[in-house]
């Protein structure tokens with residue numbers, strides 16, 4: 001069993017699009033309408049959008065490979081790349097996704113620990129994320145990893161407003 005982490009570059013946009021579509025579909029298609037899913041996927045994961053995000057200095061994407069296959073990915077943001085104004089002291093985990101077939105093998109924890117490592121290196125005091133209130137699996141995972149709910153914000157899936165819990169882990 002080999003686990004490898006690779007930082008994404010602009011050249012990875014197609015591969016990033018592929019895993020973004022696949023994991024978003026696996027996670028959310030059963031609880032959302034096809035129209036809202038398509039609207040979100042096309043807006044969030046079109047190649048132009050992903051290339052723009054890959055070029056932002058304060059955002060970083062990583063692939064985790066399991067036995068040479070891309071098994072999941074991580075996106076972290078600092079400074080004004082964060083999707084809420086959380087300030088210089090914070091790092092956001094904007095996306096953390098493991099393909100269904102690779103879940104529950106420690107890979108989510110591996111990516112989360114990478115985010116923690118980056119936050120520590122940058123002397124951040126908080127790591128935070130938004131998670132859909134109905135995503136019980138992810139909420140349980142974040143609680144296990146020491147996050148607590150500190151707020152809420154809105155998230156638009158197509159034209160539907162959904163509630164995200166903001167969860168935070170303090171690093172000092």
Ligand SMILES: CC(C)(COP(=O)(O)OP(=O)(O)OC[C@H]1O[C@@H](n2cnc3c(N)ncnc32)[C@H](O)[C@@H]1OP(=O)(O)O)[C@@H](O)C(=O)NCCC(=O)NCCS
Nearest residue numbers: 096097098103104105106107108109131137138140141144
């Ligand atoms: C949430 C997710 C990233 C977790 O990754 P994972 O690889 O399945 O989780 P891991 O195997 O690394 O689990 C790490 C720890 O969390 C625990 N855990 C994971 N899922 C859990 C759950 N649903 N309930 C309770 N504990 C859970 C594990 O038991 C493990 O505990 P341990 O350290 O004591 O062994 C993954 O399930 C996923 O990608 N889900 C779909 C996408 C998603 O919802 N992303 C988040 C969007 S906000």
